Amino acid sequence: MSDFLKRARVAEQQMRALFPATPLQRNDHLSALYGADIWLKREDLSPVRSYKIRGALNAMGKALAQDASRDLFVCASAGNHAQGVAFVSRHFGVRGVIFMPVTTPQQKIQKTRIFGGDCIEIRLVGDYFDDTLEAAKAYCDAENGHFLSPFDDSDVIEGQASVAVEIDRQLGRAPDMIVLPVGGGGLSSGMIRYFREMADGVDVRLAEPAGGASLSAALEAGQLVTLPEVDSFVDGAAVARIGELTFSVLKSVPRAHVLAIPEDRICTTIVDMLNVEGVVLEPAGALSVDALKDLKEQIKGKTVVCVTSGGNFDFERLPEVKERAQRFSGLKKYFVLRLPQRPGALKDFLQMLGPDDNISRFEYMKKSARNFGSVLLGIETTDPANFAALFEKLEANGFAYSDITEDETIAEFVV
Known part of the structure; x- marks a missing residue:
């Protein structure tokens, strides 16, 4: 067994200190719709309603194991990563300073504050995330803190791979295909590496928002590319530049296996999952399910696992989502x-x-x-x-x- 597989399995065990394995559920509605055996890995049901808690826990735990006196962790995030870092900071009883853009909705700020309690401080800096990130890194360097990257960190990637460990055990076999959302690449690179070393025959498809297709751009150029403009609607996956460490894994993915999903079409899936299944998904969390529309001819009769990566949906956005879904349809x-x-x-x-x-x-x-x-x-x-x-x-x-x-x-x- 490779060192990475061992570390991913150890990371998965560490998760049990905070939460049970998220469910792997067969979805009858989607299975009937596509003539396949469709399973949903419900990361939207984690304590922070996304998989981001995994990478934060693994990275922070490793940093404290190396230096137990370390007491300052810093991150920049407007959403799920912030909530994961806040939750884990309270778990370890360490100080977390979380930088968020001034434009971050109050609902996300409040949730982050609730998860972190007295252990965290939230600093609102910058109108745009790049400004927020720059301020967070400058503060981290000045205060000798430990910066927790949302995706481009080997310990974070390893923590996200714990999702694959759970799927492997829960399904009892490797699925025919796994459909994953991709933004910065932390989840997708960790899971692809795990299944590649476990069962080379697993077919993987990646779904990224059309308005933030940084992986597609990098694959086409053969190197990292910074997108000049990003549509922030799918805020959990729309990044201008995929991570360097994550791309070292994802660059081997065939370009045809990366799907660019229209933002308005994602809205139809959010509405469908809410109305038919009662499942609340944020735009990034619906990516893998929406991608099935492009894969319907390839998945007939197969066992397919879709990772629903997050459910932090602000219901104030529902009128916009419904509007976009109706217009697309x-x-x-x-x-x-x-x-x-x-x-x-x-x-x-x-x-x-x-x-x-x-x-x-x-x-x-x-x-x-x-x-x-x-x-x-x-x-x-x-x-x-x-x-x-x-x-x-x-x-x-x-x-x-x-x-x-x-x-x-x-x-x-x-x-």
Whole structure:
């Protein structure tokens, strides 16, 4: 047995001091939907609702084993890593200083404070994470603390590999395929290395957000790449640059095995898992489940494990998630209608709507010097085909309109 396998198994045992193994659950809904044997590794059910507690516990425990007098641990995070470090700081009774962007939602700040209690201090620095990270590292150096990287650290990677150890034991065999989310690469590199050394035949697929596809960019370039811009919607996995240590493992993954998942499509999976299964997933936590849509022809009849990596979902985001899901599914559209300024014109338009069409937004500016007025309309329906029928009626009756649903600039301004 390799040293890495031994260390990963020791790390997995260390987790039991804080929490039982997270469940590996067969999902009947997904299994029936894809004609496969689909299992979910529920990291969203850890004490901090993500796998990040694992790397933090392993790295902090090792640092204290080497120097028991060490009493300052520092990290920079706006989410799950912060909560994991806070929880583990309280467990070991050490001082944790957690740097978070000024723009971090209060819900995440409060959860981090609750997990860490009196053992942690939260410092809000910078509007952007790069500024926060720079401030955290500068403070750590000045105070001679131990910096806990969210992913690019060998002890953190080893701790995240404990997820693979549990799957191996819980399933009792290697699955045909494992689908993993990838952001900085701590979880994916640790698990890939574990299963590669345990059972070389395990097929792995990685899912990253399309707006933060740093692994795909690095694989295409053959070296680390810093993305010039990142869509932060999938905040638990959208990173501009994958880790150096993690890429040393992930660079051997075939480019075709890394899937870029559209942010709006992830929203459809979040809504589906909530409505059908009662499972609350954050955007990064839904990545692996959403990736099944791209793998449906490859997984039929196979045993597939998806790691649901986190469930720290702020329900204030639910209206946005629902909105994005509806637009992606073609069930909601926005358009500008040229409405004749004559009595009965609005009534004529309303009569064109189908029984399942619902107006969700209506803004009309009447201008007396013109023959037409512009109406901003938002319409929800139950079947995308209903819009084709509506637009056909509009055109047949001489109503001019512009569909602005896919116009990001206009839609972002008005929606």
